[in-house]
Amino acid sequence: MSDHPHRPETIAASALGYEDAASGAIIPPIHPSTTYIRDPDNAYSRGRVYARADNPTFDTPARTLSALENGADTLLFASGMAAATAVFMALDPGDHVLVPDEMYWALRNWLHGPATRWGLRVEGVDTSDTDAVRASLRPGETRLIWIETPANPLWTITDIMALAELAHEAGAWLAVDSTVATPVHCRPLDLGADIVMHSATKYLNGHSDVIAGTLTTARMDEQWARIKAVQTQQGGILGSFEAWLLQRGLRTLFARVRWQSAAAQSLAERLSAHPAVSEVLYPGLPGFRGHGVAARQMTGGFGGMLSIRVKSGRQAAIAAAANVGIWRRATSLGGVESLIEHRASIEGPTSPVPDDLLRLSVGLESLDDLFEDLDQALRRAD
Incomplete structure (x- = not known):
């Protein structure tokens, strides 16, 4: 969890108080390099191997979002869809997932199309009805509840805390698409959610000039490691310039x-x-x-x-x-x-x-x- 001492407005506006050690610059730089020098003994003592997983331009926006969401880690993706689908692709064929009847239409189409052909058992439910969610849960089989609140485009509200409790009792994760609420108005991890997703194309960037997505986790566990593996292996990463533009947008969020x-x-x-x-x-x-x-x-x-x-x-x-x-x-x-x-x-x-x-x-x-x-x-x- 974030231990940053400042309030969220200051975290965002100051880019976590960024200051370049060499030049004193207060704006994080863009790092376009795709690869990094090995040490003479063939190790990578500076921690960078290849830009698909280790781009320094990702560091400040990822750490900023982790602080804003009070999360343990953040991943940046090439789009909101890439971020959202990575959560489902980290599951196993045959896993049961609950998704809203009302949600972002492109993700709904993917879930009821490619995801089911791949083997996920996808069930739609009115997630604003806690009793309906309870009745649809299959303890030991349901691995994930995905919700969107407010939900596009009827702006239906789902009770995050209530569904987090239900999910955890059933041995499932709760993931929240919080694109519309943003960290300005809601911090789903503080309400018990395990993952929060944003289509960063929207409010996080805020200038209609970046396609991006983010995931932030409450904890670094095995499931998060699987999601990180999906990101790296599928290659759905953000470009250096896009990551820099996202950080610029976060400062005025x-x-x-x-x-x-x-x-x-x-x-x-x-x-x-x-x-x-x-x-x-x-x-x-x-x-x-x-x-x-x-x-x-x-x-x-x-x-x-x-x-x-x-x-x-x-x-x-x-x-x-x-x-x-x-x-x-x-x-x-x-x-x-x-x-x-x-x-x-x-x-x-x-x-x-x-x-x-x-x-x-x-x-x-x-x-x-x-x-x-x-x-x-x-x-x-x-």
Whole structure:
């Protein structure tokens, strides 16, 4: 676990107080080298062998995330999907895993496709229903419970502490996709989770110019060693420049996410009264299902993501997205620019997302400009 003496904001902004011993530089450098010199006796006394596993550019962002998550170790991956799938690939064929009914669609498709063909027994469950999870557990067979909270794109909340207790009683691990919450609002390892995953493409980087993923573990054990082996052997590592950009983004994480969360809360409240909106989905609203759990396990806000359901249906929702001027019609989330997307069109006919839903990722623009742009788009589409 992290023993860094400073508060999370300071850890992130200072890059753990980085200072180059030789030059005094306060910005960590990029190390593009793929290989390292052996000692005359053929040993590697400096600890570096080959960049697939030993790139010094990884050190500062990995240690920063370990400190922010209060974890024992962090691995950087080439994408969020590479990070997430590594957890499942470290299991054995025949292992039983529980996954949410509502989750990131690409991972859901992988789990119910390649992962099952490889031999995992994948079972979907409403992870926000603790009793349903309890009923689905198979002690001695269930090796992993994977949850996402808040879950994309309905922002369903799962009780991390309750599911960690259930998982451990059954001899399973609990892994949490905390991409939307970020370490700013939630530290799943402190609530009993074993692994926390981030699509670092999103808020951790925050500038829509890096594809990356991370895993942080609560402890260095055999299962973590297997995950590290998957990363090294499959080669799903981050490039040097991407790792450097990720570290740059982490330095402004708290300032960005706190602004985005406050703006999302305000937009959710204002849109709740909009005549063209039938429902606003946001964990920060007191009437939202799961608000009480979110308030217990999230601190300082509820994230920068919300969804709205357009009263007049699918075509009006698509038209509203076409009518915006400041919001960008694009996939992804967590950047400085605000994005709007009709998710059902993206995910296809098997998507559980309602046809009238628009997903909103709040950026750093003026809050009044963002609301006024949505307001005129919704009124024109209605």
